[in-house]
Amino acid sequence: MADVNTTLLLIPTSGERSELLNHLDLSAVSMKGWTCELCGFGLVASAAATMRAIQSQQPARVILAGIAGGLSDAASVGSAHWFDQVICDGIGVGEGEQFASAESLGWQQWPGTDEALVPAVGDRIDLSRPKNLSGEDLPEARSEANTLISVCAASSDGVMASRRGSLASTNDHDGVIAEDMEAFGVAMACRMTSTPCMVVRGISNAAGDRDHSRWQITASLRSVADRLMQLN
Structure with missing residues (x-):
């Protein structure tokens, strides 16, 4: 049975974990009853690792944290954002x-269970979102929801990044501001186990920019750490 105070913090790569932990108050994290594990790189590894971790630890909630590429002016490099929903690009x-x-x-990625305990999943999964952050707008107070798009391969240039933003908007998903490679897989595992899932991503670069000299990984993960420490 899940411990109501247990949070499973998932981070895709060891590099992201090392940098993020440098900016977290580890004693506070321990007092919160959080545990931290890697979920792996990409949609497949993250889904499998999340399912295994949930079955082993039975957490009350899962938080995915790491870096992402910005797709919108609303996601400036170095900032961090909680997301309301994640959509999937590349499966079809x-x-x-x-x-x-x-x-x-007309295909569902997951058809759901006969008992309707686990609803069907198409290309979009709603995420849980903190409601009590100081200075953070609540979802109902914003004109658009923060949407993350999960992909199998990151954008290689601005043209690809632009296509992904346009693709998402034509499917009636508001506020697509960033792309990552794990959130949909993590959210799918959480949906199939009825585990609340939160996602916070730091914007390390503009999607499609492959020049790492312009990336701001440290600044973006410092922003993620600030968001995480505001949580109960």
């Missing part, structure tokens, strides 16, 4: 301008 038919998502073709 075709690629580029010819891509059609699974849900647009």
Whole structure:
């Protein structure tokens, strides 16, 4: 049975974990009853690792933290954001301008259970979001929801990043501000185990910018740490 005070903090890579832990108050994290594990890189590894960790630890909630590429002026490099929903790009038919998502073709990525305890999942999963952060707008107070798009391969240039933003907007998903490679997999595992899932990402770079000399990983993960320490 889940401990109501247990939070499982998942981080994709050892580099992100090392940098993030440098900025967290580890004694405070311990007092909060949090545990920290790697979930791996990419949609497949993160989904499998999250499912294994949930089955082993049975946490009351899961938080995914790490870096992401910004797709919008609302996601400036060095900032960090909680997300209201995550959508998936790359699972369906075709690629580029010819891509059609699974849900647009009438396919569910997860059909749900007969007992309806675990609802069906298409290309979008709603996320839990902190409600009591000082200075943080609540979802209902904003005109748009913060949406994250999870991909199998990060944008290689601005053209690819622009296509992903346009693809998401044509599917009626507001406020797509960043791309990552793990959140949809983590959220899927959480949905299938009825575990609340939160996602906070620091914007290390503009999506499509592959020049690492312009990336701000330290600043973005410091911003993530600030967001995490505001949580109960």
